[in-house]
Amino acid sequence: MKFSLRDLNVWFGSVHALTDVTMDIPANEILGVIGPANSGKSTFLRTLNRLNELKPNFRMTGDVRLSGADINKTDVDLLRKKVGMVFALPLPLPLSVFDNVAYGPKMHGVRTKKRQKEIVERALKEAYLWDEVKDRLDTPASKLSGGQQQRLCMARTLAVEPEVILFDEPCSGLDPISTAKIEDTMLRLKANYTLVLVTNNVHQASRVADKTAFFLSGRLIELDDTDKIFTAPSDKRTEDYIGGRFG
Amino acid sequence: MRNPRRTEKIAFFFLFLATALIVLPVGLIVVSIVRKGLPAISWQFLTDIPREGMRGGGILPAIVGTLYLVLGAIVFALPIGLFAAIYLSEYAKDNVLTRIIKLAIVNLAGVPSVVYGLFGLALFVVFFRFGASILSGSLTLGIMVLPIIITASREALESVPQAFREVSLSLGASKWQTIRHVVLPNGISGILTGTILGLGRAAGETAPILFTVAAFYHPQLPRSIFDQAMALPYHLYVISTQVPNVGDKMRYGTALVLLGLVLIMNSVALVVRFRFRKRHRW
Ligand SMILES: Nc1ncnc2c1ncn2[C@@H]1O[C@H](COP(=O)(O)OP(=O)(O)O)[C@@H](O)[C@H]1O
Ligand SMILES: [Mg+2]
Numbered sequence: 001m002k003f004s005l006r007d008l009n010v011w012f013g014s015v016h017a018l019t020d021v022t023m024d025i026p027a028n029e030i031l032g033v034i035g036p037a038n039s040g041k042s043t044f045l046r047t048l049n050r051l052n053e054l055k056p057n058f059r060m061t062g063d064v065r066l067s068g069a070d071i072n073k074t075d076v077d078l079l080r081k082k083v084g085m086v087f088a089l090p091l092p093l094p095l096s097v098f099d100n101v102a103y104g105p106k107m108h109g110v111r112t113k114k115r116q117k118e119i120v121e122r123a124l125k126e127a128y129l130w131d132e133v134k135d136r137l138d139t140p141a142s143k144l145s146g147g148q149q150q151r152l153c154m155a156r157t158l159a160v161e162p163e164v165i166l167f168d169e170p171c172s173g174l175d176p177i178s179t180a181k182i183e184d185t186m187l188r189l190k191a192n193y194t195l196v197l198v199t200n201n202v203h204q205a206s207r208v209a210d211k212t213a214f215f216l217s218g219r220l221i222e223l224d225d226t227d228k229i230f231t232a233p234s235d236k237r238t239e240d241y242i243g244g245r246f247g
Numbered sequence: 248m249r250n251p252r253r254t255e256k257i258a259f260f261f262l263f264l265a266t267a268l269i270v271l272p273v274g275l276i277v278v279s280i281v282r283k284g285l286p287a288i289s290w291q292f293l294t295d296i297p298r299e300g301m302r303g304g305g306i307l308p309a310i311v312g313t314l315y316l317v318l319g320a321i322v323f324a325l326p327i328g329l330f331a332a333i334y335l336s337e338y339a340k341d342n343v344l345t346r347i348i349k350l351a352i353v354n355l356a357g358v359p360s361v362v363y364g365l366f367g368l369a370l371f372v373v374f375f376r377f378g379a380s381i382l383s384g385s386l387t388l389g390i391m392v393l394p395i396i397i398t399a400s401r402e403a404l405e406s407v408p409q410a411f412r413e414v415s416l417s418l419g420a421s422k423w424q425t426i427r428h429v430v431l432p433n434g435i436s437g438i439l440t441g442t443i444l445g446l447g448r449a450a451g452e453t454a455p456i457l458f459t460v461a462a463f464y465h466p467q468l469p470r471s472i473f474d475q476a477m478a479l480p481y482h483l484y485v486i487s488t489q490v491p492n493v494g495d496k497m498r499y500g501t502a503l504v505l506l507g508l509v510l511i512m513n514s515v516a517l518v519v520r521f522r523f524r525k526r527h528r529w
Contacts, residue, residue: 080416094411094433107421
């Protein structure tokens with residue numbers, strides 16, 4: 001198991017955002033996370049890399065372990081190096097293509113330009129972006145198309161060699177072709193990484209996820225093989241959501 | 248009958264009027280200073296010491312004095328102001344105390360400069376025994392511009408999108424690395440704006456230097472930070488009110504030099520700002 005969560009509860013002030021979440025996330029799989037808006041998907045995801053802590057009114061109880069180690073007792077910078085994240089909107093830093101990808105490695109002490117070049121090239125290839133940008137590594141990242149920017153963000157995350165990559169609705173602003181490219185990339189990354197994909201599009205989960213978790217009002221309703229969730233869910237609410245009857 | 252097009256025209260007219268009301272007097276002042284001051288500007292005026300009881304010669308000691316004072320004030324105030332701004336924007340918890348501190352700092356920017364002058368006199372000149380010196384004057388000016396620099400820098404840092412911080416942290420960068428490599432570079436242009444405002448104010452104020460450094464007549468260049476010095480705004484005050492029969496030319500020439508100095512500092516900062524903008528855009 002990559003992650004194991006036991007009785008996770010999260011509050012923002014008086015809002016009880018996650019209630020008694022218990023689950024395991026196996027390595028080298030894609031876990032899809034679906035559920036209506038405000039059901040706690042992002043909160044769940046941001047628990048895994050402790051990004052919730054940036055909110056001043058955040059509080060959590062329960063036990064979250066990465067490869068057996070309590071994440072709250074792990075050095076937070078190290079945890080985030082191991083658990084990368086791709087956000088909903090493509091968020092390139094206001095830097096060149098090269099510097100965006102090299103940012104993480106630089107922060108982790110990779111000083112020589114030669115090493116940086118190797119890492120950037122490998123990461124961009126892993127994100128299937130290299131061929132499209134190799135001639136304009138020095139242009140501002142904002143000049144790329146939306147889909148390319150999102151794959152740049154994936155490359156940026158890959159450059160720090162994480163074990164887990166979290167995706168928070170990574171295709172919400174993208175056209176179908178860019179979406180397909182991203183999904184394709186995720187499927188190939190599975191061999192070497194553990195992926196958690198939050199998506200507001202149930203079809204996306206059915207296309208790429210090995211297992212799918214359904215959240216509703218901060219509770220994990222059901223977690224099972226994707227096939228099972230989409231053909232014979234055991235909970236009525238899962239069935240209703242997938243059938244488009246609410247949310 | 249309401250006619251939206253006409254309403255818009257009327258609104259536009261009044262907005263234009265308001266702008267003109269501000270720009271016009273400033274323009275007139277600048278034009279009159281340039282017109283009356285330009286004939287005074289000569290190589291001798293800029294590089295000579297005052298002569299004939301300040302009715303002739305040049306104003307070099309005052310120019311150099313003002314440059315020293317402004318430089319000293321910025322060397323002192325920029326690092327402290329920046330660190331305070333970083334603390335307030337990035338580290339301090341958002342609670343009542345922090346808000347009171349922020350409000351207090353904003354209000355400090357509006358305190359009359361003569362109050363800073365008296366404060367500087369009591370603290371630096373008398374208590375620390377720095378005497379009337381460039382050091383005392385610089386520190387006093389520095390304290391006067393601190394609130395401007397802190398408030399502008401804090402607002403610049405706070406306007407950097409939170410998403411950028413999250414991206415940097417999510418890549419495993421530490422909080423300080425995130426501030427150093429993401430927040431500061433993207434806030435730098437606002438920080439420089441605040442610094443420019445501070446510089447301009449430090450260069451132009453008379454009251455804070457009156458008791459702490461300014462010499463009535465000191466026709467030589469300062470040799471150490473414990474020397475007294477002449478300064479442009481005080482010199483202008485002296486030749487305008489304290490010394491009889493000083494030609495218009497001298498007075499407007501001095502004013503023009505002060506104006507030009509502030510303008511040059513602003514342009515330098517503007518260029519720096521532009522260079523940073525070009526490197527960091529989103
Ligand atoms: N900083 C916050 N303060 C208060 N409530 C919050 C905060 N962040 C999230 N929430 C609440 O937590 C719940 C879950 O939000 P979220 O995890 O973003 O849902 P999702 O990603 O499924 O749309 C929502 O009710 C939301 O309003
Ligand atoms: Mg969300």
